[in-house]
Structures are given as structure tokens and as C-alpha cells.
Amino acid sequence: MSVFPHPAFSQAEALFFDFDGTLVDSVPDLALAINNTLTSLGREPFAEHEIRQWVGNGPEQLVARALSGSVEIDPALEASLLESSMATYFGFYERDICVNTRLYPEVENTLKQLKEKFPMVIITNKTERFVAPILKGLGLDGIFDVILGGDSLPQRKPNPAPLLHAADTLGKTVQQCVMIGDSKNDILAAKAAQMPSVGVSYGYNYGEPIAVYEPDAVVDDFSTLVPLLGEIA
Missing domain, CATH: 3.40.50.1000 (HAD superfamily/HAD-like)
Known part of the structure; x- marks a missing residue:
């Protein structure tokens, strides 16, 4: 009680x-930026409900999880790929920061x-x-x-x-x-x-x-x- x-x-x-x-x-705008980033890399996008499970530990973790396709980050993920993908993600997110939030x-x-x-x-x-x-x-x-x-x-x-x-x-x-x-x-x-x-x-x-x-x-x-x-x- x-x-x-x-x-x-x-x-x-x-x-x-x-x-x-x-x-x-x-999440709708985070997912939009993540999927735009993945598409720019020639990768398949994820459903919003999947990306929702990756949010909460900051942008680096979010992008790393997206590149890994899992909440568990791939230990083989290259630092250079993560760094460049972060810059791409920030660009997309800044552009569409409050569209569906x-x-x-x-x-x-x-x-x-x-x-x-x-x-x-x-x-x-x-x-x-x-x-x-x-x-x-x-x-x-x-x-x-x-x-x-x-x-x-x-x-x-x-x-x-x-x-x-x-x-x-x-x-x-x-x-x-x-x-x-x-x-x-x-x-x-x-x-x-x-x-x-x-x-x-x-x-x-x-x-x-x-x-x-x-x-x-x-x-x-x-x-x-x-x-x-x-x-x-």
C-alpha cells in the first residue's frame, strides 16, 4: 500500500x-537515426521495438549495439567503424531530433x-x-x-x-x-x-x-x- x-x-x-x-x-527518433546510419553503411535496419531494448546507456553503447545487432556488443567490433558510425548517427539525430519524440x-x-x-x-x-x-x-x-x-x-x-x-x-x-x-x-x-x-x-x-x-x-x-x-x- x-x-x-x-x-x-x-x-x-x-x-x-x-x-x-x-x-x-x-525511441522513434533514436531508431530513425540508427536506421539511417545502418542504411548509409549498406546494412539492414532494425524494428523500433528491437532498438528500444538498446537504449539507456548513452549513444556509444546504442550505436555499438546497432552495429552488433544485439544488446551484447560484438567484441570484434572495430573501433574505427564505431567512431565513424557515431559521427554519422549524430548527424542524422541532430537533423531529426524532435520529429516523433x-x-x-x-x-x-x-x-x-x-x-x-x-x-x-x-x-x-x-x-x-x-x-x-x-x-x-x-x-x-x-x-x-x-x-x-x-x-x-x-x-x-x-x-x-x-x-x-x-x-x-x-x-x-x-x-x-x-x-x-x-x-x-x-x-x-x-x-x-x-x-x-x-x-x-x-x-x-x-x-x-x-x-x-x-x-x-x-x-x-x-x-x-x-x-x-x-x-x-
């Missing part, structure tokens, strides 16, 4: 959000409610320069106080460094921050930082229920964050 507000978040003063799979479903249900209204009470941060493994154009395209520019991408710091999730950096930037303790995400990387990073966390049950988590990683709470509907985190003043 859920408790509202949840006691694990009684000290919450800042919210950290993952991006892809938590706020937005970007969509917010998940209730995200826009919920974020606007939460913004009344909390400073908010995006912590994603996505390349940082791609985040702001998507936010702008979806009408969410100006909502977030800090954006940290997978290339913003030397480490990325599941390393806790981005979470600790964001807390320090806002002048908050880890117990005053809450990490919200769809992937094991989000929950593992929060646990390593000793930060409370919320898992969302939709998104991209390689077919595993997010509850397996024992976040402090799991929500099926993004709007549940409002009662979960307490009254909005």
Missing part, C-alpha cells in the same frame, strides 16, 4: 530526473506543479547538447535549473558523480534530493549516492521490472509524484 506523502521523501527539496524513458519517449502522459502538467515547490535537474546519459532542443520542441524549456548529460562530467550513471555534482550545485544534501528514473542506472546511481529514489514502471529497463532494483517507491503514472512528494505550496 502506498503512503502519501512517502516518508522516504520527507526531506525532499530538489528533484533529479532521468530524461529518455522517464520524461520523454525518444513525445512526452509521456501527465509529464508536462506534473512538472509544472512540481516546479512550484522544487528546483529540478535533468541527469541523463544522453549527450548534453541534444537535451535542450528536445525540451524546447516539447514546450519545456526553462523548467529545469541544471541539465547534466552523459558527456557533462567524466563519469555518468550508474556512477553517482552526476547526482552528487547536482546536489552540490544546488547546495543540497543527498537526503534533500530525489532521483526519479526508469532504468536500473538511475536507481543504482541513487543508491551509490545514498539518495532517495523513485522508479517509474514504464520506459526502458531492458525488460526488467524497475522494482527489482528496490527504489524507495515505484509509480506507474507520472502524476503520482505530486502526492508522493507531499503537498505543493
Whole structure:
């Protein structure tokens, strides 16, 4: 039985959000860029549902998985091919960055409610320069106080460094921050930082229920964050 507000978040003063799979479903545009890259190499494209299983660890992993045709990266994959394919992929993705990317249900209204009470941060493994154009395209520019991408710091999730950096930037303790995400990387990073966390049950988590990683709470509907985190003043 859920408790509202949840006691694990009684000290919450800042919210950290993952991006892809938590706020937005970007797979249609990621898949478009991946398949355009593969086609340019004379390779067969993949179905969107296959590519969906490869998302969540940053662009290098995504491209490497596409070149391998599997979530398991081919150890014989040539570094030079990966490097050139990454450049091609970035070109296609930058061109078609917000064509079919969509917010998940209730995200826009919920974020606007939460913004009344909390400073908010995006912590994603996505390349940082791609985040702001998507936010702008979806009408969410100006909502977030800090954006940290997978290339913003030397480490990325599941390393806790981005979470600790964001807390320090806002002048908050880890117990005053809450990490919200769809992937094991989000929950593992929060646990390593000793930060409370919320898992969302939709998104991209390689077919595993997010509850397996024992976040402090799991929500099926993004709007549940409002009662979960307490009254909005």
C-alpha cells in the first residue's frame, strides 16, 4: 500500500530526473537515426521495438549495439567503424531530433506543479547538447535549473558523480534530493549516492521490472509524484 506523502521523501527539496524513458519517449527518433546510419553503411535496419531494448546507456553503447545487432556488443567490433558510425548517427539525430519524440502522459502538467515547490535537474546519459532542443520542441524549456548529460562530467550513471555534482550545485544534501528514473542506472546511481529514489514502471529497463532494483517507491503514472512528494505550496 502506498503512503502519501512517502516518508522516504520527507526531506525532499530538489528533484533529479532521468530524461529518455522517464520524461520523454525518444525511441522513434533514436531508431530513425540508427536506421539511417545502418542504411548509409549498406546494412539492414532494425524494428523500433528491437532498438528500444538498446537504449539507456548513452549513444556509444546504442550505436555499438546497432552495429552488433544485439544488446551484447560484438567484441570484434572495430573501433574505427564505431567512431565513424557515431559521427554519422549524430548527424542524422541532430537533423531529426524532435520529429516523433513525445512526452509521456501527465509529464508536462506534473512538472509544472512540481516546479512550484522544487528546483529540478535533468541527469541523463544522453549527450548534453541534444537535451535542450528536445525540451524546447516539447514546450519545456526553462523548467529545469541544471541539465547534466552523459558527456557533462567524466563519469555518468550508474556512477553517482552526476547526482552528487547536482546536489552540490544546488547546495543540497543527498537526503534533500530525489532521483526519479526508469532504468536500473538511475536507481543504482541513487543508491551509490545514498539518495532517495523513485522508479517509474514504464520506459526502458531492458525488460526488467524497475522494482527489482528496490527504489524507495515505484509509480506507474507520472502524476503520482505530486502526492508522493507531499503537498505543493
